[in-house]
Amino acid sequence: MSDHTYNEIMHQPQAWSETLNYLNKNVNLYRDMIKKSFDSYLFTGCGTSYNLSLSAAALWQSITQTPTRGIPASEVFLFPEMICVPGGKYLLFGISRSGETTETVKAVKFFRENFQGMTIGISCDEGSSLLKNVHIPLLTSSAHELSVVMSQSFTTMLLTILYLAYFRTGRVNHLTDLSSVLEKLISRYKSLAQQLGENLAFEKFIFLGNGPYYGIAWEGSLKLKEMSLTPTETFHFLEFRHGPKSIVDEKTLIIALTSFKAFQYEKDVLNEMSDLGATIFHIGGKSLDLPARCQEVLIEENVIDDHTAPLLYAVFLQLLGYYRARARGMNPDQPKNLTKVVQL
Ligand code: F1P
Numbered sequence: 001m002s003d004h005t006y007n008e009i010m011h012q013p014q015a016w017s018e019t020l021n022y023l024n025k026n027v028n029l030y031r032d033m034i035k036k037s038f039d040s041y042l043f044t045g046c047g048t049s050y051n052l053s054l055s056a057a058a059l060w061q062s063i064t065q066t067p068t069r070g071i072p073a074s075e076v077f078l079f080p081e082m083i084c085v086p087g088g089k090y091l092l093f094g095i096s097r098s099g100e101t102t103e104t105v106k107a108v109k110f111f112r113e114n115f116q117g118m119t120i121g122i123s124c125d126e127g128s129s130l131l132k133n134v135h136i137p138l139l140t141s142s143a144h145e146l147s148v149v150m151s152q153s154f155t156t157m158l159l160t161i162l163y164l165a166y167f168r169t170g171r172v173n174h175l176t177d178l179s180s181v182l183e184k185l186i187s188r189y190k191s192l193a194q195q196l197g198e199n200l201a202f203e204k205f206i207f208l209g210n211g212p213y214y215g216i217a218w219e220g221s222l223k224l225k226e227m228s229l230t231p232t233e234t235f236h237f238l239e240f241r242h243g244p245k246s247i248v249d250e251k252t253l254i255i256a257l258t259s260f261k262a263f264q265y266e267k268d269v270l271n272e273m274s275d276l277g278a279t280i281f282h283i284g285g286k287s288l289d290l291p292a293r294c295q296e297v298l299i300e301e302n303v304i305d306d307h308t309a310p311l312l313y314a315v316f317l318q319l320l321g322y323y324r325a326r327a328r329g330m331n332p333d334q335p336k337n338l339t340k341v342v343q344l
Helices: 002-009 013-023 033-035 046-065 073-078 102-114 152-168 176-197 214-227 263-277 309-327
Strands: 042-043 068-071 089-094 116-124 136-139 205-210 234-236 252-257 279-284 294-298
Touching: 002 073, 002 152, 002 309, 013 152, 013 176, 033 152, 042 046, 042 073, 042 102, 042 152, 046 068, 046 089, 046 152, 046 214, 068 073, 089 102, 089 152, 102 116, 116 152, 152 252, 152 309, 176 294, 176 309, 205 214, 214 234, 214 252, 214 309, 252 263, 252 309, 263 279
Parallel strands: 042 068, 042 089, 089 116, 116 136, 205 234, 205 252, 252 279, 279 294
Antiparallel strands: none
């Protein structure tokens, strides 16, 4: 079965490799800006690109040790006083696959008119409005997509941000093997994502993630919703205990993105949910060792940590959404009610 969405999901190892090569060869585009100091850093976008901004902000702050936030583009111009303080010096990253999403372009223009600081645009489409309205345009054309839903564009733009954070701290070599690690993981675990996606007995889908995985959990949730028209919910692990766990039963699939840093806390939550009857789709660095109803994608490569693992996890969430859509007789290339770009 071949369609744009599937081809683009499977193209990610190549898109990542080409993007890293491009960034290595074009340091002149971003070197000066990335080495500058700002009071605070902002990542903004819409939909998938907002989910990306959530993970990007967590990663940027953790790697560069600078104050960073991820915000929906509409908040920048609707509630600017809640985002920027007068006199503050900001670096705003505008994220948009198309570079034409009205809110994102408006947010960048509003920011430049009202606040001090610089702007970087990251987009997969050459000559887009976003790239024309920022100080530093970064094009990730290797992840150009024909599909409506975003897949390789999400991970490749996030990889670009990870690279810039590592460039600032002199550790870009940490990313060298990611593409080949992903290739191995896809060949090993794609069938597991397909098997779970095709299991139509599940009726409730809960995505759990902490730290940089929270934005990835939201993205997996959106993929399942967009492609297979499935209602989903997303939480930080320990938040799920504070009420939402009331709905857990034998028809619940919990998609759990565990971290290295908080694994024991996350494992305790998942043990509880397994006792309530849920099935766990676990993506993580070490096994939960649950007695039953647990399927695992385990990333045991030593190059992987809480900064690089989130990128790899996203691919299996895309595959889960893709295969559930197919199993429900839907065409992921033509998701109901959606357009490739939201222009107001
Ligand atoms: C953002 C977006 C996507 C969504 C759909 C409509 O696009 O909202 O997240 O899946 O494709 O557009 P962009 O600003 O990244 O081009």
